[in-house]
Amino acid sequence: MNIFSLKGKVAFITGGSYGIGFAIASALAEAGARIVFNDINEELVSKGIESYKAIGIDVKGYVCDVTDEDAVLKLSKKIEEEIGVVDILVNNAGIIKRIPMTEMSASDFRKVIDVDLNAPFIVAKTFIPSMIKKGHGKIINICSMMSELGRETVSAYAAAKGGLKMLTKNIASEYGEYNIQCNGIGPGYIETPQTAPLREQQQDGSRHPFDQFIISKTPAGRWGTTDDLKGPAVFLASEASDFVNGHILYVDGGILAYIGKQPG
Ligand code: NAP
Ligand code: GCO
Numbered sequence: 001m002n003i004f005s006l007k008g009k010v011a012f013i014t015g016g017s018y019g020i021g022f023a024i025a026s027a028l029a030e031a032g033a034r035i036v037f038n039d040i041n042e043e044l045v046s047k048g049i050e051s052y053k054a055i056g057i058d059v060k061g062y063v064c065d066v067t068d069e070d071a072v073l074k075l076s077k078k079i080e081e082e083i084g085v086v087d088i089l090v091n092n093a094g095i096i097k098r099i100p101m102t103e104m105s106a107s108d109f110r111k112v113i114d115v116d117l118n119a120p121f122i123v124a125k126t127f128i129p130s131m132i133k134k135g136h137g138k139i140i141n142i143c144s145m146m147s148e149l150g151r152e153t154v155s156a157y158a159a160a161k162g163g164l165k166m167l168t169k170n171i172a173s174e175y176g177e178y179n180i181q182c183n184g185i186g187p188g189y190i191e192t193p194q195t196a197p198l199r200e201q202q203q204d205g206s207r208h209p210f211d212q213f214i215i216s217k218t219p220a221g222r223w224g225t226t227d228d229l230k231g232p233a234v235f236l237a238s239e240a241s242d243f244v245n246g247h248i249l250y251v252d253g254g255i256l257a258y259i260g261k262q263p264g
Contacts, residue, residue, distance in 0.1 A: 015093030017048030023226030116160035172246030188252025220253030
């Protein structure tokens with residue numbers, strides 16, 4: 001028996017058109033799951049469907065703003081009618097706004113909290129009842145280094161991802177008795193469009209200062225790639241992790257364990 005198999009399971013990944021969500025969905029598909037994803041607009045969903053098709057994965061994609069409770073409820077009913085009950089939920093959709101806190105507007109702060117924290121709450125509470133009925137469920141919330149650490153300009157994002165860590169633990173506590181496991185994945189610094197501004201080559205051809213900083217703070221001596229997240233995601237989505245609950249699995253190359261390389 002392959003305890004990592006996802007055969008017969010339906011997995012829903014929010015914001016799954018590209019990046020981490022796309023990689024995780026691809027890994028879950030490779031393990032046998034039927035993939036459903038959403039994104040914020042038609043262009044992203046269509047591009048996403050094409051990208052999945054290009055690697056041989058047949059998916060269903062829907063346009064849905066995960067901060068809109070009514071839209072999420074409608075989508076959950078549509079998925080159940082067209083595909084089936086969702087067994088595995090990956091709360092991946094997210095945004096970041098890098099602004100010094102004292103210069104950040106309250107509306108910008110709220111927008112980040114809305115997408116990165118309120119939305120995982122909305123989506124999880126929408127899909128948990130059908131998981132309870134089915135007798136099992138897996139929820140994976142995509143946390144961050146900022147679930148544990150702060151840095152300049154990311155106050156809203158860190159507040160959201162810190163809250164998402166505790167929401168993950170609370171869902172695990174409240175719904176564990178229904179055979180629902182809720183865990184988090186905390187990616188380190190991963191090469192995606194979201195971190196591209198931190199890796200931009202400088203005019204003189206040198207690496208971005210932040211790029212060099214992250215390399216010095218990562219024992220692995222490199223940025224992560226979305227491939228690094230595939231195995232951890234399959235583990236947390238499969239019965240191999242049926243007794244793992246309320247855990248944040250940091251996939252960070254060792255950043256959280258490391259004081260950093262001495263300069264020079
Ligand atoms: P991302 O740029 O953060 O975006 C993820 C996807 O979510 C995008 O397609 C985005 O659409 C979509 N999205 C944003 N708001 C949405 C909404 N209201 N409703 C539906 N979809 C929405 O991609 P990523 O870098 O792959 O990050 C994925 C997740 O991992 C995020 O939660 C991020 O915070 C987290 N994370 C990233 C890193 C990293 O180093 N990249 C590290 C740790 C954690 P748009 O393109 O229109 O924004
Ligand atoms: C930043 C980065 C990080 C990563 C990720 C690290 O500006 O510090 O965007 O926040 O996205 O969350 O785990």
